[in-house]
Amino acid sequence: MADRVSHDPVVHITEVRELDRDLVVVPDGRVQLVPNIGVIGGRDAVLVVETGLGPRNAEKVLEFATEYARGRRLYLTTTHFHPEHAFGAQVFAGEATFLVNRAQAEDLKVKGAGYLDMFRGLGEPVARQLEGVVLPEPDLVYDEAYDLELGGRTVQLRATGRAHSRGDQVVRVPDAGVLFTGDLVEAEQFAIFPWFPPYDTDVSGTRWLAVMERLAGEGARVVVPGHGAVGGPELLADVRDYLRLLRDETWVRRDSAMSAETIVEEVRALMIERHPEWAERDWIEKGVGCLCAEHPA
Incomplete structure:
Protein backbone atom coordinates (compact mmCIF):
# COMPACT_ATOMS: atom_id res chain seq x y z
CA MET A 1 0.00 0.00 0.00
CA ALA A 2 3.02 2.27 -0.39
CA ASP A 3 2.00 3.57 -3.83
CA ARG A 4 -0.30 6.55 -4.21
CA VAL A 5 -3.76 5.89 -5.61
CA SER A 6 -4.93 8.08 -8.49
CA HIS A 7 -8.37 6.54 -9.10
CA ASP A 8 -11.58 6.94 -7.08
CA PRO A 9 -12.16 3.81 -4.94
CA VAL A 10 -15.93 3.93 -5.41
CA VAL A 11 -18.44 1.13 -4.85
CA HIS A 12 -20.80 0.76 -7.81
CA ILE A 13 -24.03 -1.11 -7.18
CA THR A 14 -23.99 -2.70 -10.62
CA GLU A 15 -23.71 -6.22 -11.97
CA VAL A 16 -24.95 -7.53 -8.63
CA ARG A 17 -24.51 -11.30 -8.69
CA GLU A 18 -26.92 -13.74 -7.06
CA LEU A 19 -25.01 -16.65 -5.53
CA ASP A 20 -27.96 -18.47 -4.02
CA ARG A 21 -31.49 -17.85 -2.86
CA ASP A 22 -31.59 -14.48 -1.08
CA LEU A 23 -27.80 -14.09 -1.22
CA VAL A 24 -26.01 -11.60 -3.49
CA VAL A 25 -22.58 -10.05 -3.98
CA VAL A 26 -21.82 -6.51 -5.13
CA PRO A 27 -18.55 -7.14 -7.03
CA ASP A 28 -15.46 -4.99 -6.61
CA GLY A 29 -15.10 -4.46 -10.36
CA ARG A 30 -11.36 -5.11 -9.96
CA VAL A 31 -10.95 -1.60 -8.53
CA GLN A 32 -8.19 -1.23 -5.95
CA LEU A 33 -9.49 -0.41 -2.44
CA VAL A 34 -13.01 -1.59 -3.31
CA PRO A 35 -14.01 -4.87 -1.63
CA ASN A 36 -16.54 -7.47 -2.61
CA ILE A 37 -19.67 -6.76 -0.57
CA GLY A 38 -22.18 -9.40 0.47
CA VAL A 39 -25.86 -9.20 1.35
CA ILE A 40 -27.30 -12.35 2.94
CA GLY A 41 -31.00 -12.68 3.63
CA GLY A 42 -33.24 -14.79 5.80
CA ARG A 43 -36.92 -14.66 6.59
CA ASP A 44 -36.55 -12.04 9.33
CA ALA A 45 -33.21 -10.29 8.83
CA VAL A 46 -30.43 -9.43 6.39
CA LEU A 47 -26.67 -9.39 7.01
CA VAL A 48 -24.36 -7.01 5.13
CA VAL A 49 -20.70 -8.02 4.81
CA GLU A 50 -18.28 -5.05 4.39
CA THR A 51 -19.05 -1.32 4.10
CA GLY A 52 -16.73 0.02 1.41
CA LEU A 53 -14.21 2.80 1.96
CA GLY A 54 -15.68 5.66 3.98
CA PRO A 55 -19.14 7.10 4.58
CA ARG A 56 -20.12 7.92 1.01
CA ASN A 57 -19.52 4.39 -0.21
CA ALA A 58 -21.26 3.00 2.87
CA PHE A 64 -29.02 -0.99 -1.47
CA ALA A 65 -29.26 -3.24 1.61
CA THR A 66 -32.32 -1.39 2.94
CA GLU A 67 -34.11 -1.75 -0.37
CA TYR A 68 -33.07 -5.39 -0.57
CA ALA A 69 -34.25 -6.10 2.99
CA ARG A 70 -37.77 -4.73 2.40
CA GLY A 71 -38.42 -4.14 6.08
CA ARG A 72 -36.34 -6.97 7.48
CA ARG A 73 -33.93 -6.21 10.32
CA LEU A 74 -30.39 -5.28 9.27
CA TYR A 75 -27.08 -6.56 10.60
CA LEU A 76 -23.57 -5.52 9.55
CA THR A 77 -20.29 -7.35 9.90
CA THR A 78 -16.79 -6.82 8.47
CA THR A 79 -14.13 -9.40 7.74
CA HIS A 80 -11.39 -7.28 9.33
CA PHE A 81 -10.75 -3.68 10.36
CA HIS A 82 -8.92 -2.33 7.31
CA PRO A 83 -10.43 0.89 5.91
CA GLU A 84 -12.01 -0.32 2.65
CA HIS A 85 -13.77 -3.08 4.58
CA ALA A 86 -14.91 -1.35 7.77
CA PHE A 87 -14.45 2.44 7.69
CA GLY A 88 -18.01 3.14 6.65
CA ALA A 89 -19.69 1.40 9.56
CA GLN A 90 -20.74 4.69 11.18
CA VAL A 91 -23.37 5.10 8.45
CA PHE A 92 -25.14 1.96 9.68
CA ALA A 93 -25.50 3.25 13.27
CA GLY A 94 -29.14 3.16 14.27
CA GLU A 95 -30.00 1.25 11.10
CA ALA A 96 -28.19 -2.04 11.66
CA THR A 97 -26.61 -4.06 14.46
CA PHE A 98 -22.82 -4.08 13.93
CA LEU A 99 -21.11 -7.24 15.15
CA VAL A 100 -17.50 -8.42 14.96
CA ASN A 101 -15.09 -10.62 16.88
CA ARG A 102 -13.23 -9.28 19.91
CA ALA A 103 -9.81 -9.12 18.26
CA GLN A 104 -11.23 -7.09 15.37
CA ALA A 105 -12.96 -4.72 17.78
CA GLU A 106 -9.61 -4.23 19.53
CA ASP A 107 -7.90 -3.60 16.17
CA LEU A 108 -10.44 -0.88 15.38
CA LYS A 109 -9.89 0.73 18.77
CA VAL A 110 -6.10 0.52 18.91
CA LYS A 111 -5.01 0.73 15.26
CA GLY A 112 -7.92 2.38 13.47
CA ALA A 113 -6.68 5.97 13.80
CA GLY A 114 -3.23 5.05 12.50
CA TYR A 115 -4.68 3.29 9.47
CA LEU A 116 -6.97 6.24 8.82
CA ASP A 117 -3.94 8.54 8.68
CA MET A 118 -1.96 6.11 6.54
CA PHE A 119 -4.74 5.66 3.99
CA ARG A 120 -5.37 9.40 3.79
CA GLY A 121 -1.75 9.67 2.67
CA LEU A 122 -2.36 7.39 -0.30
CA GLY A 123 -3.68 10.26 -2.40
CA GLU A 124 -6.45 12.80 -2.76
CA PRO A 125 -9.10 10.36 -4.08
CA VAL A 126 -8.70 8.12 -1.04
CA ALA A 127 -8.56 11.04 1.39
CA ARG A 128 -11.77 12.38 -0.13
CA GLN A 129 -13.59 9.12 0.49
CA LEU A 130 -12.35 9.10 4.08
CA GLU A 131 -13.64 12.60 4.89
CA GLY A 132 -15.80 12.55 7.98
CA VAL A 133 -14.88 9.04 9.08
CA VAL A 134 -15.70 8.29 12.69
CA LEU A 135 -14.25 5.00 13.87
CA PRO A 136 -17.16 2.76 14.87
CA GLU A 137 -17.81 0.86 18.06
CA PRO A 138 -19.48 -2.50 17.46
CA ASP A 139 -22.87 -3.14 19.01
CA LEU A 140 -22.13 -6.82 19.59
CA VAL A 141 -18.73 -8.46 20.15
CA TYR A 142 -18.09 -12.20 20.24
CA ASP A 143 -14.95 -14.14 21.14
CA GLU A 144 -14.37 -16.93 18.60
CA ALA A 145 -17.69 -17.99 17.10
CA TYR A 146 -21.15 -16.54 16.60
CA ASP A 147 -24.16 -18.06 14.85
CA LEU A 148 -26.45 -15.35 13.52
CA GLU A 149 -30.03 -16.50 12.97
CA LEU A 150 -31.66 -14.60 10.11
CA GLY A 151 -34.85 -16.65 10.07
CA GLY A 152 -34.66 -20.01 8.33
CA ARG A 153 -30.99 -19.37 7.61
CA THR A 154 -28.06 -19.38 10.04
CA VAL A 155 -24.86 -17.52 9.17
CA GLN A 156 -21.69 -18.59 10.94
CA LEU A 157 -19.21 -15.88 11.92
CA ARG A 158 -15.83 -17.36 12.84
CA ALA A 159 -12.72 -15.60 14.10
CA THR A 160 -9.72 -17.27 12.49
CA GLY A 161 -7.04 -15.93 14.80
CA ARG A 162 -4.06 -13.89 13.68
CA ALA A 163 -3.31 -14.17 9.95
CA HIS A 164 -3.73 -11.24 7.52
CA SER A 165 -4.60 -9.25 10.67
CA ARG A 166 -5.24 -10.06 14.32
CA GLY A 167 -8.99 -9.89 13.92
CA ASP A 168 -9.70 -11.78 10.71
CA GLN A 169 -13.15 -13.31 10.39
CA VAL A 170 -14.77 -15.58 7.85
CA VAL A 171 -18.50 -15.59 7.17
CA ARG A 172 -20.01 -18.93 6.21
CA VAL A 173 -23.52 -19.56 4.84
CA PRO A 174 -23.79 -23.34 5.29
CA ASP A 175 -27.07 -23.96 3.46
CA ALA A 176 -25.65 -22.23 0.35
CA GLY A 177 -22.07 -23.51 0.63
CA VAL A 178 -20.80 -19.91 0.44
CA LEU A 179 -17.74 -18.58 2.28
CA PHE A 180 -16.74 -14.90 2.59
CA THR A 181 -13.01 -14.71 3.36
CA GLY A 182 -12.07 -11.04 3.35
CA ASP A 183 -8.38 -10.52 2.58
CA LEU A 184 -7.40 -13.99 3.66
CA VAL A 185 -8.06 -14.74 -0.01
CA GLU A 186 -7.70 -12.62 -3.13
CA ALA A 187 -8.42 -13.82 -6.66
CA GLU A 188 -5.60 -13.61 -9.19
CA GLN A 189 -3.38 -11.42 -7.08
CA PHE A 190 -0.61 -11.94 -4.58
CA ALA A 191 -1.55 -12.13 -0.91
CA ILE A 192 -1.66 -8.75 0.83
CA PHE A 193 0.91 -8.68 3.64
CA PRO A 194 0.46 -5.49 5.71
CA TRP A 195 4.03 -5.85 7.02
CA PHE A 196 5.18 -2.36 8.03
CA PRO A 197 7.77 -2.69 10.81
CA PRO A 198 8.01 -1.21 13.34
CA TYR A 199 4.51 0.25 12.99
CA ASP A 200 2.50 -2.85 12.16
CA THR A 201 3.76 -6.43 12.32
CA ASP A 202 0.54 -8.23 13.23
CA VAL A 203 0.34 -10.16 9.96
CA SER A 204 1.69 -13.71 10.30
CA GLY A 205 2.57 -15.78 7.28
CA THR A 206 2.84 -19.02 9.24
CA ARG A 207 -0.49 -18.60 11.02
CA TRP A 208 -2.13 -17.46 7.79
CA LEU A 209 -0.96 -20.66 6.10
CA ALA A 210 -2.41 -22.73 8.95
CA VAL A 211 -5.76 -20.94 8.55
CA MET A 212 -5.78 -21.59 4.81
CA GLU A 213 -4.94 -25.26 5.29
CA ARG A 214 -7.93 -25.55 7.60
CA LEU A 215 -10.30 -23.61 5.34
CA ALA A 216 -9.25 -25.54 2.24
CA GLY A 217 -10.05 -28.76 4.07
CA GLU A 218 -13.48 -27.70 5.29
CA GLY A 219 -15.12 -27.45 1.89
CA ALA A 220 -16.95 -24.52 0.33
CA ARG A 221 -18.88 -24.53 -2.91
CA VAL A 222 -18.51 -20.79 -3.54
CA VAL A 223 -15.71 -18.54 -2.23
CA VAL A 224 -16.08 -14.75 -2.10
CA PRO A 225 -12.58 -13.27 -1.80
CA GLY A 226 -11.80 -9.86 -0.35
CA HIS A 227 -10.90 -8.63 -3.82
CA GLY A 228 -11.30 -10.21 -7.24
CA ALA A 229 -13.78 -12.52 -8.89
CA VAL A 230 -15.95 -14.94 -6.95
CA GLY A 231 -14.79 -18.51 -7.46
CA GLY A 232 -14.82 -21.98 -6.02
CA PRO A 233 -12.66 -23.94 -3.57
CA GLU A 234 -9.70 -23.58 -5.92
CA LEU A 235 -9.27 -20.03 -4.57
CA LEU A 236 -8.58 -21.44 -1.12
CA ALA A 237 -6.13 -23.97 -2.53
CA ASP A 238 -4.35 -21.30 -4.59
CA VAL A 239 -3.65 -19.13 -1.54
CA ARG A 240 -2.68 -22.12 0.60
CA GLU A 249 11.46 -20.68 -0.64
CA THR A 250 12.06 -17.84 1.82
CA TRP A 251 13.20 -20.07 4.64
CA VAL A 252 15.58 -22.19 2.55
CA ARG A 253 17.34 -18.99 1.49
CA ARG A 254 17.25 -17.62 5.03
CA ASP A 255 18.99 -20.82 6.17
CA SER A 256 21.78 -20.18 3.67
CA ALA A 257 22.51 -16.76 5.19
CA MET A 258 21.77 -14.88 1.98
CA SER A 259 21.33 -11.14 2.24
CA ALA A 260 17.77 -9.87 2.63
CA GLU A 261 18.01 -8.17 -0.76
CA THR A 262 19.03 -11.39 -2.50
CA ILE A 263 16.27 -13.38 -0.81
CA VAL A 264 13.67 -10.88 -1.97
CA GLU A 265 15.08 -10.77 -5.50
CA GLU A 266 15.16 -14.54 -5.93
CA VAL A 267 11.83 -15.32 -4.27
CA ARG A 268 10.05 -12.51 -6.13
CA ALA A 269 11.33 -13.82 -9.46
CA LEU A 270 10.20 -17.35 -8.63
CA MET A 271 6.72 -16.29 -7.51
CA ILE A 272 6.18 -14.20 -10.65
CA GLU A 273 7.37 -17.12 -12.78
CA ARG A 274 4.79 -19.37 -11.07
CA HIS A 275 1.98 -16.80 -11.29
CA PRO A 276 2.74 -14.37 -14.14
CA GLU A 277 -0.93 -13.43 -14.44
CA TRP A 278 -1.37 -12.37 -10.79
CA ALA A 279 -1.52 -8.66 -9.91
CA GLU A 280 -0.08 -6.66 -6.97
CA ARG A 281 3.46 -8.02 -7.20
CA ASP A 282 4.80 -5.55 -4.65
CA TRP A 283 3.21 -7.60 -1.87
CA ILE A 284 5.68 -10.43 -2.50
CA GLU A 285 8.49 -8.44 -0.87
CA LYS A 286 6.31 -7.72 2.17
CA GLY A 287 5.53 -11.42 2.48
CA VAL A 288 9.20 -12.34 2.31
CA GLY A 289 9.99 -9.80 5.02
CA CYS A 290 7.28 -11.18 7.28
CA LEU A 291 8.38 -14.78 6.81
CA CYS A 292 12.03 -13.91 7.35
CA ALA A 293 11.01 -12.51 10.71
CA GLU A 294 9.11 -15.71 11.48
CA HIS A 295 11.99 -17.97 10.48
CA PRO A 296 12.72 -20.47 13.30
CA ALA A 297 16.25 -19.38 14.11
Missing part, protein backbone atom coordinates in the same frame (compact mmCIF):
# COMPACT_ATOMS: atom_id res chain seq x y z
CA GLU A 59 -24.31 5.18 2.22
CA LYS A 60 -24.75 3.50 -1.15
CA VAL A 61 -24.32 0.07 0.41
CA LEU A 62 -26.85 0.86 3.14
CA GLU A 63 -29.34 2.18 0.60
CA ASP A 241 -0.22 -23.34 -2.02
CA TYR A 242 1.20 -19.86 -2.61
CA LEU A 243 1.79 -19.22 1.10
CA ARG A 244 3.39 -22.63 1.52
CA LEU A 245 5.75 -22.04 -1.41
CA LEU A 246 6.52 -18.50 -0.26
CA ARG A 247 7.42 -19.81 3.20
CA ASP A 248 9.53 -22.70 1.94
